[in-house]
Amino acid sequence: MSSKDWIEKDFYAVLGVDKAASADDVKKAYRKLARDSHPDHNPGDPKAEERFKAASEAYAVLGDDAKRREYDELRSLFGSGAFRRGARGAGQPGGVPFDVSDLFGGATGGAGDRRFGGAGFQDLFSSIFSGGAGGPAGPAAARGPARGRDVEAEVALDFDDAVRGVTLPLTLRAPGVCDTCHGNGAKPGTQPRTCPVCHGAGVTNRNQGSFSFSEPCRNCQGVGTVVEEKCPECQGTGGVTKTRTLNVRFPAGVADGQKIRLAGRGEPGARGGPAGDLFVHVKVRPDELFGRTGDDLTLTVPVTFAEAVLGTDLRVPTLDGAVTLRVPPGTPSGRILRARGKGVVRRDGQAGDLLVTLDVVVPARVSDEARAALETFAAQTPPAAREHLEARVRRFS
Template sequence: MSARDWIDKDFYHELGVSSDAGDAEIKKAYRKLARELHPDANPGDVQAEARFKAVSEAYGVLGDPEKRKQYDEARRLFGAGGFRPGGFPGFGSGGGSTFDFGDIFGQQTGSYGSGGISDLLGNLFGRRGGTAGATNRPRRGADVETEVRIDFVEAVKGATVPLRLSSPSTCGTCHGSGAKPGTTPRTCANCGGAGLVSRSQGAFAFSEPCRDCRGTGRIVDVPCPECGGDGVSTRTRTLTVRIPAGVNDDQRIRLAEQGEPGSNGGHAGDLYVRVHVAPHPVFGRSGNDLTIKVPVTFPELALGTTLTVPTLDDRVSLRVVPGTASGRVLRVRGKGIARRDGQAGDLLVTLQVAVPSNMDDQARRALEEYLAATASHDPRPDLTAMLQQRSQP
């Protein structure tokens, strides 16, 4: 893609967000669109696939703070209301001297580093100030994010899951060159491989992307039949992903160099796998501890008992001492989630009194006799005393 093509694209519009949107809003919009437009969800839909590529391209820029900053600055300088060939605000066309934009590109001022604005454009479009050879420098591929869903036990113990991806990858036919096997790209004769050409218009001399090679510095005479000369094709691949034990819900796992391929021999980007953990019907989680709520009867708490409580692997017996209050938490050491240091969290057992919704006559009479026998006992002495104090004048 040429510099002009990229600047003219509105990546904010592609994601449906405003130009002042925050990182979280941009990520949320991308994830929503990626799920809706993913080729797996729209088999055979060419328009959805094209939109998926456009959305991924937009997020590849706006999702990277540094690239977004460079993109915004380039649009400010060269986008709507900025510089366009044929004029520059504040300068007449009949001046006696030529205003060379190469001077601007070479200035060592501002926040763009030692190369001035040329560094900005070099970072965006893979070249610095039109230097031949810099056009073909290796460039790292974009990072990619996908999602996987696992159950609660897999999150606790770890799991190996297959991951099916449809994403841009290095073309397997031309191996990224863009040329048909048996042929090689040639250096563009118009720009000498720089990707930029200089021309004059009125009082100005400036550089623009070479139209013959579209700013790439190379000409592919016989394009690869698979990728059409891009060097990248969309294909489906299956990866085996190891989910580490103790992974949290919504945690991201990084797979180095499994993202989009780089260009000109550059490294591939990274693949980030966001893990979603399904809740367990019995167990909960608090850090590295597992939690469970166990119903008990009032007599079990009042008189004491021994409970059999499930764990993820087996069962354990717990001694409940007489007079234990409802809501008491008992701790079973080492029955939680294994930590990286080899130690394990605990199982936290919360005792909750289960009140029967229906009772037969015998049970009701027994409960009424108990109520009469304990009539002198006030379970809320502090509350009763407080109410009496407030009622006094």
């Protein structure tokens, strides 16, 4: 939606609400219109389809607090086409109407076709009231140093490397400054010349009555210079896609899904501006033994029925070797034993723990001797307390 639409269209009238309507009233009005005019409920009715599109367009602006505020400010300034030059009306001598299309250059998709939302709205007013003087918020500011874009990359780490920390080479393909022309876009031995239209300002001014409007120069695209003989390497753009390798340090304890920021390692800035940042998304490959919960490592270890009943000393692996944990007699399946300080090392030097879950394994087959021993054991063992279960069985019997 162009800025011209914001001035010429009355979105409140489209939804049938007052300008002071609350957000809930706007939403209710939109839902009613959308329901009544939805194409599914009005097949083959082009007018209903147009009403549905208009309602959706209006709600996209009035349903957003920030956009609604900017829309109200813009309409209050330009007054639904009532903003005219001179004190007389359009039909009276000297009353020449102010054409909104003049304000936006009569073109779409160019510099004059601003989209309102955030900075675009501010840029419009700075252009109107700066008189093309090239103030801090004016178009001439675009010719100053510009920060380069941020770059994102993804790296997969082994589990052990993520826990301990590792330095790995990272190869990137991203735009960079052309080494042949050093970024000016001109063929070696030549230089860009000052734009003959804007005389190096990068903007041109147009007078509309008592107002002066500025816009980026169309001859040099707002740069202020033109290249007559283009660099054969970058074809006059000043930039090429480069392959570069960086050594990236991943700190100990980096987690899956974590994002690491490397300041100044993104795309180089334009016209001497600072480079953007590099954001590396970390993916950690799962380990065949260990899991991880925060700074704690997790491990599931199988034990026999006899070890759980009688107790045992259990040797378990860690990232730094092995430790011995005492399994007390009568340990149930699922109990967690803790090996303190054997987890992930935190940034402050402290370490998490290793949490060992015991899994009592029931054999699928036993020998005749073992079965006889188990039957003897069962005969000497009192039944488990299951009174609550037996009461439930009797209830439904």
